Amino acid sequence: MVSIKDIAKHLGVSISTVSYALNGNPKVTEETRGKILAAAKEMNYVPNAAARTLKKRETRIIGAFLTTFEGAFYGQLLQGMKEEMNKRGYDLVICSGTQSHRMLSEGMLDGAIILDNxxxxxxxxxxxxxxxxxxxxDRQLSHPNIVQVLLDNKAGATFATEYLIRKGHKKLxxxxGPEGSFDSAQRLAAVRQTVERNAPLRYAEIPGNFDKASGEAAAKRIIDEYDGPAGVFCLNDEMAIGVYHALKDTPYRIGEHLHVVGxxxxxxxxxxxxxxxxxxYSERRWGAVAAEQLIKLxxxxxxxxxxxxxxLIEGESVQQA
Incomplete structure (x- = not known):
């Protein structure tokens, strides 16, 4: 691999002169810069990214750390991050798994956006x-080098639960979501508080995993113990779609027997x-705001x-009880 030493030797100039020319430093004349750039191209010189990073102490790369790539949720979120970063001269890499965590500690990234339990x-x-x-x-942490950009999960879950109650549903x-999920915990806490404020209600929780399969499993349990119309708040849309899928070959109907909010x-x-x-809410805006605040940090x-x-977007999946 050709180095700046090779270019300097080829042209009979100092290494620092070559470095200045390649980095646009005004210490060299336009004539000298032109000769050096032409020689670098002719010799197929490729800058050493690792060395440049050490010198400048920046990579212009930001990592987004995710627990999983599954589901329909992540596309708009990541697109919002990418668009905002590209406007500000940064690139985005997507990371998952514990081995990728070293990219932050080893200086491969200028910063990180975390949605990874x-x-x-x-x-x-x-x-x-x-x-x-x-x-x-996906969490609340206090440190000058950490900024939180969080969904208003509690408000959303309160809106959903109150909507079912307003429609007259007494069985909810x-x-x-999955164990350890910050979003699920926040939403569930708001549901419980809303149910307590509106007692007496018949209320039960069914463990899910933010995927269609767990929504299908929940629907089968609800059908097995069915004794009249029930309101069902799925803490994400993927599980709600699973409920739809589980009912399609049964006599039970969304909006008649099960009244569903996602x-x-x-x-x-x-x-x-x-x-x-x-x-x-806007996943794209969430990603863009996260990127904007990280670059400011x-x-x-x-x-x-x-x-x-x-x-809350109302829908025909919920009717008056």
Whole structure:
């Protein structure tokens, strides 16, 4: 591999002169710069990214750490991150799994956006203590090098539960998310508080995993113990779609026997029949705000905690009891 030493030797100039020319430093004349750039091209010189990173202490690369890539949720979120980063001269890499965590500690990234429950709080606080910049989407942590950009999960879950109650439903189910999920815990806490405020209600929780399969399993349990119309709040839309799928070959109908609300407003919910009631927010904006705040944090420009607000979209999946 050709180095700047080889170019310097070929042209009979100093290594520092070659370095200045390649990096656009005004210390060299345009004539000298032209000769050096032409020689670099002729000799197939490729800059050493690792060396440049060590010198400048930046990579212009940000990592988004995810627990999984499954489901319809992540596309718009990542697109929002990418668009905002590209506008500001950064590139995005997607990371998953514990081995990828070293990309942050080894200086391969200028910062990280975390939506990954395999990243433990203690580990993130250690990274922050070493001056690594982090935005978290899935937890609450206090450190000057950590910014929180969180969904208003509690408001969304309250909207959904109150909607079912307003429709006159006295029997409610909540289909939860996976163990250890911050979003699921926040939503479930709000459901429980709303149920307590509106007692007496018949209420049960069914463990889920934020996927269609767990929604199908929840629907089968509800059917097995069916004794009249019930309101079902699935803590994400993927599970709600699973409920739809489980009922398609049964005599039970959405909006008649089971009245279903989801959370996330993924694209498919606009096309299912009856249309799914769901909690809406912009995944793309969430990603863009996370990227914006992280770049401010990296630049020392006064990054701030942000909250992504939500709203309820009513649908024919919920009818009057």
């Amino acid at each position: 395999e990243f433990k709080d203690e580990e993130l606080l250690q990274h922050a203590a070493r001056n690594h910049k982090v935005v978290v989407l 189910y909540a289909v939860t 959370f996330d407003h993924i694209d498919i919910t606009d096309y299912v029949q009856p249309r799914l009631a769901t909690v809406d 990296i630049a020392g420009q006064g990054a701030e905690h942000e909250r992504i607000y939500v709203s």
